Amino acid sequence: MDAMVRELSYAQAIQEAMAIAMDMDERVFLLGEDIGVYGGAFQVTGDLVERFGTERVIDTPISELGGAGVAVGAALTGMRPIFEFQFSDFATLAMEQIVNQAAKMRFMLGGEVSVPVVMRFPAGSGTGAAAQHSQSLEAWLGHVPGLKVIQPATPYDAKGMLLAAVVDPDPVMIFEHKLLYKMKGPVPEGYYTVPIGKADIRREGRDLTIVATSIMVQKALEAAATLEAEGIDVEVVDLRTIRPMDKQTVIDSVKKTSRLMCVYEAVKTLGIGAEVSAMIAESEAFDYLDAPIVRLGGAETPIPYNPELEKATVPQVPDIITAARDLVKGVR
Amino acid sequence: MAGASKAIADSRANLPFVYRQYSAEQLKQVLYKMYLIRRFEEGAEESYMRGLIHGTMHLSIGQEASAMGICMPLGEDDQITSTHRGHGHCIAKGAEVKRMFAEFFGKTTGYCKGRGGSMHIADVAKGNLGANGIVGGGIPIAVGAALSSKMMKTGKVVVSFFGDGANNEGAFHEALNMAAVWKLPVIFVCENNGYGMSTSTARSTAVKNIADRAAAYSMPGVIVNGNIFSEVAEASYKAIERARAGEGPTLIESKTYRHRGHSKSDRNRYRTKEEIEDWMSNRDPITLFEDELRDFGFIDDKGIEAIRDAVAQEIADGIEFAKASPSPDVSETGNYVYTEQA
Numbered sequence: 001m002d003a004m005v006r007e008l009s010y011a012q013a014i015q016e017a018m019a020i021a022m023d024m025d026e027r028v029f030l031l032g033e034d035i036g037v038y039g040g041a042f043q044v045t046g047d048l049v050e051r052f053g054t055e056r057v058i059d060t061p062i063s064e065l066g067g068a069g070v071a072v073g074a075a076l077t078g079m080r081p082i083f084e085f086q087f088s089d090f091a092t093l094a095m096e097q098i099v100n101q102a103a104k105m106r107f108m109l110g111g112e113v114s115v116p117v118v119m120r121f122p123a124g125s126g127t128g129a130a131a132q133h134s135q136s137l138e139a140w141l142g143h144v145p146g147l148k149v150i151q152p153a154t155p156y157d158a159k160g161m162l163l164a165a166v167v168d169p170d171p172v173m174i175f176e177h178k179l180l181y182k183m184k185g186p187v188p189e190g191y192y193t194v195p196i197g198k199a200d201i202r203r204e205g206r207d208l209t210i211v212a213t214s215i216m217v218q219k220a221l222e223a224a225a226t227l228e229a230e231g232i233d234v235e236v237v238d239l240r241t242i243r244p245m246d247k248q249t250v251i252d253s254v255k256k257t258s259r260l261m262c263v264y265e266a267v268k269t270l271g272i273g274a275e276v277s278a279m280i281a282e283s284e285a286f287d288y289l290d291a292p293i294v295r296l297g298g299a300e301t302p303i304p305y306n307p308e309l310e311k312a313t314v315p316q317v318p319d320i321i322t323a324a325r326d327l328v329k330g331v332r
Numbered sequence: 333m334a335g336a337s338k339a340i341a342d343s344r345a346n347l348p349f350v351y352r353q354y355s356a357e358q359l360k361q362v363l364y365k366m367y368l369i370r371r372f373e374e375g376a377e378e379s380y381m382r383g384l385i386h387g388t389m390h391l392s393i394g395q396e397a398s399a400m401g402i403c404m405p406l407g408e409d410d411q412i413t414s415t416h417r418g419h420g421h422c423i424a425k426g427a428e429v430k431r432m433f434a435e436f437f438g439k440t441t442g443y444c445k446g447r448g449g450s451m452h453i454a455d456v457a458k459g460n461l462g463a464n465g466i467v468g469g470g471i472p473i474a475v476g477a478a479l480s481s482k483m484m485k486t487g488k489v490v491v492s493f494f495g496d497g498a499n500n501e502g503a504f505h506e507a508l509n510m511a512a513v514w515k516l517p518v519i520f521v522c523e524n525n526g527y528g529m530s531t532s533t534a535r536s537t538a539v540k541n542i543a544d545r546a547a548a549y550s551m552p553g554v555i556v557n558g559n560i561f562s563e564v565a566e567a568s569y570k571a572i573e574r575a576r577a578g579e580g581p582t583l584i585e586s587k588t589y590r591h592r593g594h595s596k597s598d599r600n601r602y603r604t605k606e607e608i609e610d611w612m613s614n615r616d617p618i619t620l621f622e623d624e625l626r627d628f629g630f631i632d633d634k635g636i637e638a639i640r641d642a643v644a645q646e647i648a649d650g651i652e653f654a655k656a657s658p659s660p661d662v663s664e665t666g667n668y669v670y671t672e673q674a
Contacts, residue, residue, distance in 0.1 A: 029483065055483070061513065066472045066506025073476020076461060077411070079483060081476075096503070100466050101473060108452040109462055110445030111668035145669050169671035 003188040011181040013155035017162040032084030068094035075117035088121030102171040103146030124177040131302035136266035153217035155185040160194030177215040199246035205235035223320035254285040268297025349566035366396040367643040389450040390417040394591035397617030399424040401564025411459040413470030418463030426458035433654035441657040468501030478518035497528025517575035530602040543585035558588030559617040
């Protein structure tokens with residue numbers, strides 16, 4: 001019998017996943033700033049402290065480096081911590097523990113240990129929080145062997161991928177776009193997982209492959225609906241995991257459509273779009289391309305405060321429509 | 333039998349802590365291990381000079397009493413995090429020198445299968461969670477391990493070794509604060525050898541004693557002469573008791589000195605020959621411990637000679653083991669990045 005499916009928000013889906021993980025395994029606990037009675041800066045942990053107590057929903061001091069290190073040490077010694085950063089920007093304060101310790105511990109010790117830590121990063125712009133609370137830094141961590149980096153784009157994936165992350169033996173970094181937290185979608189009750197390292201084709205199409213991440217998946221789907229009316233049939237690939245990347249799904253899609261556009265919110269240069277483009281250029285799909293690859297990424301600036309400037313800094317639906325139209329019609 | 337024990341106890345009543353607490357056999361074993369650390373590092377240094385070990389290494393020669401004094405009262409299940417100057421900690425916690433040499437030689441039989449080398453030496457089975465190439469990197473990790481101990485009720489105590497340099501890292505302050513707030517079973521051991529690379533503590537650190545910083549985190553701050561085994565062991569013993577009783581962390585400052593330079597690139601321009609000579613001749617931790625053991629009647633010259641010979645043999649055997657061990661295959665370069673899953 002199928003599990004009952006309800007409409008849940010992305011934030012509720014994450015909260016439900018954490019509650020299920022804690023019910024199933026007493027080693028799982030939550031650690032982060034103001035995740036207890038406050039419920040987390042974005043109310044993702046919500047009332048979990050009432051259910052699981054302060055021993056398993058632990059408020060840390062404002063100490064990102066120390067807190068991340070505590071999570072790494074606990075994971076190294078048998079626990080299964082889920083560490084919440086208040087904003088993904090604050091990863092900058094904890095890079096030492098993420099990059100030098102969590103990512104490398106297993107390797108440096110010749111496979112004698114593993115670090116099954118999950119870190120959650122509320123990311124992205126669109127909330128008027130300006131330059132230090134709006135960044136998309138996933139490619140920074142995606143550059144580090146030893147880490148797994150995921151960006152669920154729907155409530156269903158947010159729950160399933162978090163549950164997959166908790167049982168994963170290696171450190172998993174989850175980037176959650178803040179504008180997705182309130183987005184609703186179908187989420188089954190109970191336990192299920194969505195595999196890490198597997199992309200998903202959100203919409204099948206013949207004319208163009210759009211590889212998108214996180215909130216850009218929703219924007220690409222919106223754009224695709226408009227383009228359909230113009231007779232342009234877009235395939236939308238949700239990358240879901242940026243390390244390890246599901247190359248084959250992208251290659252197969254590009255071989256089918258012969259055109260590739262990458263859409264992501266992070267700064268365009270040296271980002272995920274560069275990686276996907278280069279990967280396709282190195283693959284057998286290169287011979288199938290009918291047009292140059294297009295990258296649509298964030299502007300080469302910090303995120304501004306003014307709402308109009310803020311919107312202009314990252315790709316919006318009309319930008320995707322225009323770029324896709326030009327690409328298919330060979331304007332470029 | 334009981335009477336004899338009491339007689340021994342009475343005869344030791346005025347001696348320092350360790351001579352009352354531990355048997356002659358245990359204390360001889362400490363001397364053995366202090367020699368093992370010294371000779372291991374001399375052997376590693378020589379192997380480096382002969383091109384058998386590449387990279388660099390940070391020797392703790394002169395700090396053996398600190399490593400042994402802290403680790404001796406620990407149980408086998410207790411854990412440590414260590415530093416770039418961590419060979420002594422590793423041996424003191426129970427590692428085999430042959431597998432350490434093998435690691436330094438980059439061999440598959442090494443503790444890290446040749447992936448870590450000197451700076452990441454570890455022996456997880458014996459509770460050494462690893463040396464660390466990042467100054468202060470192990471301190472929050474130790475707090476996390478102590479949180480595991482508390483949450484899983486294992487009763488384990490965790491020691492975090494670090495140097496005087498690390499006490500000016502943010503990680504030190506964040507970690508001590510959290511450990512104190514949560515009353516975790518962790519002991520912070522600052523081995524203050526006077527210099528963070530070339531910069532003296534007087535030039536780098538606003539407080540006179542690093543232990544003074546314990547007051548900021550409401551935990552006991554204890555200063556010991558790190559070259560006197562008995563002093564270090566007594567402080568460690570008390571801190572362990574406190575941690576196990578659920579009373580929280582302690583900061584121990586073990587004042588010591590490294591005879592060698594910071595690493596292999598050090599030209600020793602920041603300290604005088606006289607200073608180094610003074611520490612080597614007048615405050616060598618092995619000599620000091622040996623003298624005490626002899627003075628208190630725990631060992632005679634013949635016994636000391638036997639220990640030195642046995643250590644020399646173990647070191648020679650260890651180097652031979654490392655030389656004879658296979659190197660990892662280049663095709664295995666990508667192993668251990670992620671956990672292999674069926």
